[in-house]
Amino acid sequence: MSWSVLAKVSRFGGGFAATILIVRTLGKYHWGMLSVLKALSGFAFVIVMLGAGNALLKYLPTVKVKGGLHSFLDTFKKLLLIQILVWICLLVIVRFGGPVIEGFFQERFERFGYYLQFAVAFVIFEVFMGLVTNFLQSWYETRRLAIAIIIGNICYIVLLMLFLKLGWGIIGVLFAGAIVNLLMTLLLVPQVRWFVRSAPVRAGEIHGMGKIFRFSLPFVATGVLNQIVWRQSEVIFLGHYHGSELSGYFELAYRVPQLLLEFIPITIWPIVMAGTAEVYARDVSNLPRAIDLYYRLLYILVIPIAALGFAFSRSLVPILYGSQMLPAALLTQLFFIVFSYSFLYTPLSMALYVMGKSWINMLVFTFLAVVNVGLDLALIPRYGIWGAFFPVAFVLLLGVVVFSIVLKKCRPDVRAPVSFIVRCYAAAAPTMLLAMASVRWISPAALILQMLAGSILLVLGFRFFKVVGENEKELIGRLPIPLKERILALF
Numbered sequence: 001m002s003w004s005v006l007a008k009v010s011r012f013g014g015g016f017a018a019t020i021l022i023v024r025t026l027g028k029y030h031w032g033m034l035s036v037l038k039a040l041s042g043f044a045f046v047i048v049m050l051g052a053g054n055a056l057l058k059y060l061p062t063v064k065v066k067g068g069l070h071s072f073l074d075t076f077k078k079l080l081l082i083q084i085l086v087w088i089c090l091l092v093i094v095r096f097g098g099p100v101i102e103g104f105f106q107e108r109f110e111r112f113g114y115y116l117q118f119a120v121a122f123v124i125f126e127v128f129m130g131l132v133t134n135f136l137q138s139w140y141e142t143r144r145l146a147i148a149i150i151i152g153n154i155c156y157i158v159l160l161m162l163f164l165k166l167g168w169g170i171i172g173v174l175f176a177g178a179i180v181n182l183l184m185t186l187l188l189v190p191q192v193r194w195f196v197r198s199a200p201v202r203a204g205e206i207h208g209m210g211k212i213f214r215f216s217l218p219f220v221a222t223g224v225l226n227q228i229v230w231r232q233s234e235v236i237f238l239g240h241y242h243g244s245e246l247s248g249y250f251e252l253a254y255r256v257p258q259l260l261l262e263f264i265p266i267t268i269w270p271i272v273m274a275g276t277a278e279v280y281a282r283d284v285s286n287l288p289r290a291i292d293l294y295y296r297l298l299y300i301l302v303i304p305i306a307a308l309g310f311a312f313s314r315s316l317v318p319i320l321y322g323s324q325m326l327p328a329a330l331l332t333q334l335f336f337i338v339f340s341y342s343f344l345y346t347p348l349s350m351a352l353y354v355m356g357k358s359w360i361n362m363l364v365f366t367f368l369a370v371v372n373v374g375l376d377l378a379l380i381p382r383y384g385i386w387g388a389f390f391p392v393a394f395v396l397l398l399g400v401v402v403f404s405i406v407l408k409k410c411r412p413d414v415r416a417p418v419s420f421i422v423r424c425y426a427a428a429a430p431t432m433l434l435a436m437a438s439v440r441w442i443s444p445a446a447l448i449l450q451m452l453a454g455s456i457l458l459v460l461g462f463r464f465f466k467v468v469g470e471n472e473k474e475l476i477g478r479l480p481i482p483l484k485e486r487i488l489a490l491f
Helices: 002-049 052-066 069-104 112-121 123-138 143-165 169-198 209-229 234-242 244-261 263-282 284-321 323-342 346-354 358-410 418-432 444-464 470-478 484-489
Strands: none
Touching (some): 002 069, 002 112, 002 123, 002 244, 002 284, 052 123, 052 346, 069 112, 069 123, 069 209, 112 169, 209 358, 244 284, 244 323, 263 284, 323 358, 346 358, 418 444
């Protein structure tokens, strides 16, 4: 876990710096176009991945316990060939369907079809990197992965600065990402080979292509639906109805809170998924305890970030990204609240994956995506950026309700620790109230003092509402973070 957190810190820092650099260099028009390209390439990534990353996280921990590793990997090589064929098909579609795609945006984006070809072509390097990453995470080997990610992020910033300085614009941003994904993959492939060669040859369960596909293919549909429900797919409709600038504002308002709040959850999710799958394989009765611990870990980490983000992001957005992005400031503030409650369904969704019921996730996300797109089409043409915000806020809340109902049917013993989560929000309320002061006193010195006061209020709130009990202290004690003994002493 410690190496996973280190890798995520590196990626977070690199991503945050890169976003500031890209927004300030490209300007609001080209940033908006890049936002739409990223949204579309996100769909391409999910389709080409074919759910293979999740199959690795599901089956590799299982074969470590029950055997059959080499049989599983033989099947997986065939799956890799199918992924490459799917990628080639997408390239052909984009190459010859460019005019149709440009027509959807009513010629608001200059040379959009040309840029989209590069975006889809470079997806294959992201897929390779994703597969290698999932393999190493499922093996709990994160040290070399973290080192590769650190090297990759340094290279990404250097290449980004170079390409943007050369005037390559959007192509430079896409090209820098592709080079770094390829570099990190090449650095990590030898480690994957070492694990495969050193693994003991034990007979075990046979994992044929049919079995892998039955588990992984629902992730394609779920992933596409997740791009609609959980990613900023609204930028596509905003680009269609209102043009590039609103797409860029919404992307930034969506991206900043998501980047900050997903910082730890995305880091620990593959490890938690693999670990939960392993303990579930040993004894299915372990699942409720694992999900409860996951909830507590999530909200101890998420709520402080959400509270501080809500309090200060409205003032910080124009400072960090330039006055041109001021229209995104209020929306950014509100998204910190929206994304904080979206994590209520994350552990429940993972429980379904661990139980092998990925098809249920697919059905739930289908329902949520239909509602999301319906609201987008009804509200975005008339209300613009706020018509894009409401569907996200509503659908993520609806997802919490639906997943709670589904888990109550499938595993009544798996539930969220509601009283604990309520105490987390109550403890953060005083810090969130500083939002009223931060929009009035916006000098750098004043904001620093207010952030310090907000951090103190968080500690006092957590102590007053007794958020960190013995179980939570044990969880924090296991976290790979510096000064954790001093952090525990505060509570």
